[in-house]
Amino acid sequence: MGRVALVTGGSRGIGEAISKALKDDGYEVAATYAGNDEKAAAFTKATGIKTYKWDVSDYEACKAGIAEVEEELGPVEVLVNNAGITRDAMFHRMTPEQWREVIDTNLTGMFNMTHNVWGGMRDRKFGRVINISSVNGQKGQAGQANYSAAKAGDIGFTRALAQEGARAGITVNAICPGYIATEMVKAIDEKVLNERIIPQIPVGRLGEPEEIARTVVFLASDDAGFFSGSTLSPNGAQFFS
Template sequence: MSIHRTALVTGGMGCLGEAIAKALHDAGHRVLLTHSPGKENVESWLASRAQSGYHFTAYPADVTNYDSCAACAELIRANGQDVDILVNNAGITRDATLRKLSPVDWNAVLRSNLDSVFNMSKPFCEGMVERGWGRIVNISSVNGSKGAFGQSNYSAAKAGIYGFTKSLALEVARKGVTVNAVSPGYLDSPMVLKVPKEVLESQVITQIPVGRLGQAWEIAALVAFICSEAAGFMTGANVAMNGGQHMY
């Protein structure tokens, strides 16, 4: 029998974030999302998803700022909700070779993709430990494992998630809380589709043994399993789902 819990997905209005939110909703959980402060059209976005049967609650949070994340956590608790499942999905890219990479873009990616995992996990992890149950899933990337040309900032941040995941998993394993990472490969998403079509077809898809881009719902299904009761013996893992592009 499944147990319905409260889940929070950062960056939940993006392509992968929305797919994860829907998968958790389908599993019967109450789903909360975060979005950047000042983001436009949040209410209309939520209303359109509600028309399809997906009822989400959204909270503003600057995931690069610890105080903003702590305030978000306090607001959620003030609304009578305890977060049992946290999916750290928010992230950005600012690609450039190291020769052209500015300190501003280095810091922006590290703060959004790595600092955010600490900023969101710390305010919620203690409550999970106190209640004796929790799931934290950190979304990394195939490029955190294998590297990528022009992505020293992104790859460094995504690789850093592995160390954080394993260390926190050790700290809370006996408290009923699991901490895992998921490393998607290249997905059929707006971020990937910004790559010129000829480059995508000749340099990306040709490197994927299954011969196609991944779908966000496929990653979301994996995340939903990791967040389930059935995955209680799984912690400190990094699960790759990249079509065979990088095997390790």
């Protein structure tokens, strides 16, 4: 049996591609989801990857969920923190609830998940933590003060934790995707997509979820053992940092 990989938000979008790619590479994969039971069931039926339902913003739910995964599959050796939400609004209209929901899921959720596997990784002297941030955490984006702040926080979290994990055999890296052809992005008005978004991307197209997934597979591998604290930016040359 291969190493156990846990992917949050792993049944849809980029997370779905990551889960599939890790399974294809020999990992025993568990995928979490927050609310769409129908999609999760269809994903499991199509892929054979078991899904687990919990809210990553809830620490105790993460603790219980990870315990269930480890009881069924074995210790989590690869954690992909992919779960995320948006609650977009211009800042003068943004509510405290919109701010809190995004920070709680996209940043605190990363703490909740990682904190509950970190001790085991330290004990085993091996671990891979891969955090999915965003180009908008690097450059900011109007209407996304909450999302950009959380995703920038993900990068800081990655860099600090990489230093703590280094001597314990744990690598921690971040991936900052640009605009990727997921259901959410493709649902944007075609005129906006073609006239305002794609022209910002020098390669002239959206990224594919599988391109992010292949990056995750590399960072999870033994070959990536000297990569830690890194930020990889698959964004079609939209932004350099």
